Amino acid sequence: MLQILTARLKTVAPVWTGGVDRESSQARETGLAGSLRWWYEALVRGLGGYACDPTAVDDRCFFNEAAFQATGEVEDGLRDVCPACRLFGCTGWSSKFNFRLADAQGRMPVELGREGVTFQMRFVEVKPLAEEERWLLSRVLHLIDRYGSLGGRTTLKPPEQPDYGVVEVRENIPAPELSREEVARRLAGLLANSADMQRRQAAQPSQIPRLDLFFFNDDHWLDLRAINDLMQVDSSGFLAGKIGVSKKIFSFRVGNRFWGYAADRTMLTKVMDRLAALGVRGTKKGEVVINEL
Ligand SMILES: [Zn+2]
Incomplete structure (x- = not known):
């Protein structure tokens, strides 16, 4: 039916x-x-x-x-x-x-x-x-x-x-x-x-979006300076994107949140470390969010 x-x-x-x-x-x-x-x-x-x-x-x-x-x-x-x-x-x-x-x-x-x-x-x-x-x-x-x-x-x-x-x-x-x-x-x-x-x-290339390589924060947003700082952890340019290719970090002041995704586990760890160094608390790795589902 x-x-x-x-x-x-x-x-x-x-x-x-x-x-x-x-x-x-x-x-x-x-x-x-x-x-x-x-x-x-x-x-x-x-x-x-x-x-x-x-x-x-x-x-x-x-x-x-x-x-x-x-x-x-x-x-x-x-x-x-x-x-x-x-x-x-x-x-x-x-x-x-x-x-x-x-x-x-x-x-x-x-x-x-x-x-x-x-x-x-x-x-x-x-x-x-x-x-x-x-x-x-x-x-x-x-x-x-x-x-x-x-x-x-x-x-x-x-x-x-x-x-x-x-x-x-x-x-x-x-x-x-x-x-x-x-x-x-x-x-x-x-x-x-x-x-x-x-x-x-x-x-499949490793950069394909997969939730376990995401990062989420539902209690902070990032200003442009913080986003640019965060992109520095990745010299490959994956996070920053380029013309016709999306960046991988998205911040929402209204929703007080940000999310993004890394190309591999090493990059994800670097992102988490840099966020901690920036004093941004409460960021969750995708696998943590998956385990909540
Ligand atoms: Zn298909």
Whole structure:
């Protein structure tokens, strides 16, 4: 039986939905669904699972139509499709839900470009979500609410610009009672079943966002000087980003928070040490946050 999963939220800072046509509600929905997917992928990787990189030419999933036709089993077509693509879709396989934004009363469209707007995210099932998919999606919303931010362009926001993308999740989607270990076990099961996904996971660059290499602070924000200081720990330029490549540290005065991610454990340790030296307390490594989920 197909359901509509509804989350109720409120903008704390305007949400930049970043569509080319910003008047179009569909562009807004596409932008926010992309942001949810980005967090979903990072969480799957942080739990030891595999999520492809939809921006990489040689690391994408597609539904194996021939394998499906041969047996009539959807799972055969999906064997080499990563958990993120199973939920959000890939070539030959549509998303399991239609994503809709509505205002607090359920009316469309809703404009999220200012603070204090209450709104709904609706995941209208087209195919039934697996238990672990509902669990992961609810945890993504929790992460965004407690530590992160929402919206496609958040990650390209210059530090001196106003804050974007801080939201409060007032009511999360209903999720099954699963343990984090059980979800990790199911993700491992999908990976164990596909030599192709194992190969692609092994070939992924270490810089791909994975939640265990994130750092979060939900009690401090960083000014531009502190961010620039923090970027000094990394001579590779990964944290600082470059033209067309996002920086990796995001601070929100309005939300009184910052988050970011490192390319490897050594860089993460350097970031944590520098934050401590700057007198910033309470920064959590991603693995600590994962263990809270
Ligand atoms: Zn994929």
